[in-house]
Amino acid sequence: MNLFQGHKAIAVPQNVTAWDIDPYSKEVLLNPETFFSALREKGPFVYLNKYKMLACGRYKETKEVFSDHKRFVSSRGVGIQDFKLEKPWRPPSLVLEVDPPEHTKNRRFLTRALSPNKISQLKDFFKDCADKLIRELFEKKEIDGISDLAEIFPTRVFPEAVGLKKIDKETLLGYGAMVFNALGPDNEFRKDAMAKGLSVLEKINKQCLEENIDTKGLAKEIYRSTAENLEEDQLAGMLVRSLLSAGIDTTVSAIGNLLWCFADNPEQFQLVKNDKSLVGNAVEESLRLTSPVKAFCRTSGINTEVSGVTIEEGTKILCVLGSANTDPEVWENSYKYDVTRRTIGHLALGVGVHNCVGQTLARAEITALASSLTGIVKAIKLAGKATWKPNNAMRSLASLPIILET
Numbered sequence: 001m002n003l004f005q006g007h008k009a010i011a012v013p014q015n016v017t018a019w020d021i022d023p024y025s026k027e028v029l030l031n032p033e034t035f036f037s038a039l040r041e042k043g044p045f046v047y048l049n050k051y052k053m054l055a056c057g058r059y060k061e062t063k064e065v066f067s068d069h070k071r072f073v074s075s076r077g078v079g080i081q082d083f084k085l086e087k088p089w090r091p092p093s094l095v096l097e098v099d100p101p102e103h104t105k106n107r108r109f110l111t112r113a114l115s116p117n118k119i120s121q122l123k124d125f126f127k128d129c130a131d132k133l134i135r136e137l138f139e140k141k142e143i144d145g146i147s148d149l150a151e152i153f154p155t156r157v158f159p160e161a162v163g164l165k166k167i168d169k170e171t172l173l174g175y176g177a178m179v180f181n182a183l184g185p186d187n188e189f190r191k192d193a194m195a196k197g198l199s200v201l202e203k204i205n206k207q208c209l210e211e212n213i214d215t216k217g218l219a220k221e222i223y224r225s226t227a228e229n230l231e232e233d234q235l236a237g238m239l240v241r242s243l244l245s246a247g248i249d250t251t252v253s254a255i256g257n258l259l260w261c262f263a264d265n266p267e268q269f270q271l272v273k274n275d276k277s278l279v280g281n282a283v284e285e286s287l288r289l290t291s292p293v294k295a296f297c298r299t300s301g302i303n304t305e306v307s308g309v310t311i312e313e314g315t316k317i318l319c320v321l322g323s324a325n326t327d328p329e330v331w332e333n334s335y336k337y338d339v340t341r342r343t344i345g346h347l348a349l350g351v352g353v354h355n356c357v358g359q360t361l362a363r364a365e366i367t368a369l370a371s372s373l374t375g376i377v378k379a380i381k382l383a384g385k386a387t388w389k390p391n392n393a394m395r396s397l398a399s400l401p402i403i404l405e406t
Contacts, residue, residue, distance in 0.1 A: 005185050006081035007299075008314040009052035016054070016309055018047045023055065023295070023318065024184045029390040032294065033335065036323035044307040045317075051080065051185065053316035057323030059330045059347075061307050065298050066319045067352030072298035074354055075099045079183030079297055079393070080316060089182065089194075090201075093242045094235065100353060109239060110358075113221035119360045122161050126368035129157050134372050138406055142383045145263070145400035150256035153369055158247055161361070162240070163217015167207050171200045176249025177391070183296070184392025208240040218361075219243070243358055250292050251362045253396035255369055257290035258283060262373065263380045263402050265337045272339055272374045279370050282339040283363065288346035289337055291322035294395040321347045322395055379405040 002009040012018045019042065021035065022028065028035045039046060039057035046055050056062050065072045075098050077083040083092060092098065094106045133153055137143050155169040174196055181193035206212060213219045219240045226236040261282075262269040272278045300315040311317070325346050326334040349356040356362070373380070384401030 003085060004052045006086040007053060007316040008082060008085065010047075010054075010312060010315050012047045013045070013054070013310050013312075015043075016045050016047050017042045018049050020049050022050050023048065023320070024187055024189075024392055026188075026390050029189075029392070030388050032322055032395065033326070036320065036326055039320060039323050040327060045309050045311075048318070051316075051318075053080070053318065054311070055318040055320060057320040057327075059324040059327040062319050062321065062324035063347060063351055064306055065317055066296070066321070066347065066350070066354075069099050069103075069353050071300065071302055071304050072317065073099050073301040074103075074298065076299035076301075077297065080185055080318075082299055082314070082316065084299075085314075091238065093245060094238050095242045096245075096354065103353060106239060107353075109222060109225045109236075110243060112225045113218050114358060114361055116360065118218065118221065119364050122361075123364055123368065125161070126157055126365055127371060129153065130369045130372035131376065134376050134404065137404055142401060142403050145259040145402045146252075146256045146397050147399070149369075150252050150259060150397070150400075153255060154248055154251040154365060157365060158251070161218055162243065162247070163214035163219045164207050164244075165212055165214055167203070171203050172244075172248045173252070174200045175204050175244070176252070179245045180249055180293075180393040181391055187392070189390055189392050204241060204244065205237070208237040208244065210236065213240070247358050247361065249394060249396075250356075251365055253292035253394050254283075254287060254290075254362065254366050256397040256400060257292060257395070258286040258366065258370060259373075259380065259402065260386055260397060260400055261286045261289065261337045263382045263400070264386075266379060266381070268337055268339045269374070269380055272370075276371070276374065278339050279374060280367060281341070281343060282374075283366050283370050284343040284346065285337060285339055285341050287348035288325045288331070288341075288343050289335070291325050291348050291395055293348065293350075293393060294322040294391075295320045295393060377404045377406065381405065 036057055044058055044061040048055055056065060078097055155172050159167050178193045181190045184190050210223050222239050223236045272282045295318055298317050298319055300311045300313055303313050304311050325348060328334045349359045381403045383403050386397055387399045389396050389398035
């Protein structure tokens with residue numbers, strides 16, 4: 001078997017277009033919309049010549065591959081590397097990168113700790129923190145929506161909610177950048193993130209130990225729920241780390257993207273200000289349009305077929321969620337930010353058994369901030385050009401100059 005970038009190198013399947021595009025190039029990562037449109041136009045799947053694997057971007061096929069855990073597994077890695085064929089650089093996530101029945105067991109522990117009742121108890125805390133931060137920012141004439149708001153809010157509230165006693169913003173952001181960039185090929189973005197992020201890995205692992213967890217946080221609930229069920233003491237800490245991996249970078253990106261949507265579409269922001277019942281939908285529409293997690297991989301566990309395309313066992317498939325979420329066959333005026341749109345069915349937080357286990361926590365944080373913005377701020381105006389940040393798996397901003405009008 002030929003290995004390429006850590007996975008099985010497949011031949012071009014019959015009736016599939018071979019394409020020379022590099023979805024991990026800086027050009028595509030910074031401006032993915034043209035890539036999304038071309039990907040959908042070329043068929044249900046394309047063959048990526050550069051990586052000898054498949055990619056899908058239409059809603060129908062992406063949802064099918066992404067949600068069918070029996071045929072398309074996550075346990076072989078959600079990045080370009082196949083964990084069955086090559087040893088991963090870190091222990092796999094106990095939720096994101098395992099399949100049932102192990103996934104079912106592990107997810108149950110996290111679901112219990114992140115119950116609706118537990119999250120509901122945090123909503124007032126999130127809202128108070130959001131109000132306070134926004135009022136602090138009023139003192140500045142112009143802010144960077146990313147470094148002053150999107151990065152600050154989650155790194156303030158998430159550690160306290162989870163119960164992480166001693167952890168700083170740089171550690172959390174560095175770890176998140178490493179985790180998501182590592183899902184791509186060994187390009188400049190992965191190398192840079194790994195060089196910076198490996199230094200924080202020891203801090204993260206230490207912080208997730210029970211003796212370093214606050215007794216009132218969600219992490220303590222994970223330790224309590226697993227106390228009599230797990231065979232190894234280390235697994236509870238690894239579950240906390242799994243929550244940490246997905247709980248910061250995705251939320252930072254989602255908040256930054258929401259700010260951009262509000263600033264770039266002032267009439268939509270005013271609609272939400274005038275009708276607070278639209279806050280939740282404004283958040284969901286931003287998730288759909290910008291897809292903070294732009295793409296994840298699945299691996300075919302068997303020989304199978306999707307939409308007339310034969311897929312052999314071991315095939316890596318890049319599921320481009322950002323493309324599926326802007327498929328005009330599903331979403332009318334798909335690149336328009338519309339807070340009145342019916343957004344049910346978007347794939348931004350996954351689908352099937354591997355949907356984001358921390359989505360209730362993330363939604364609570366983002367919604368709290370959106371409520372504060374639409375309740376306190378008169379208008380959000382762009383004060384300069386938004387700058388996007390290249391990342392192998394995420395769609396996020398590097399900077400967003402804005403003015404919060406009172």
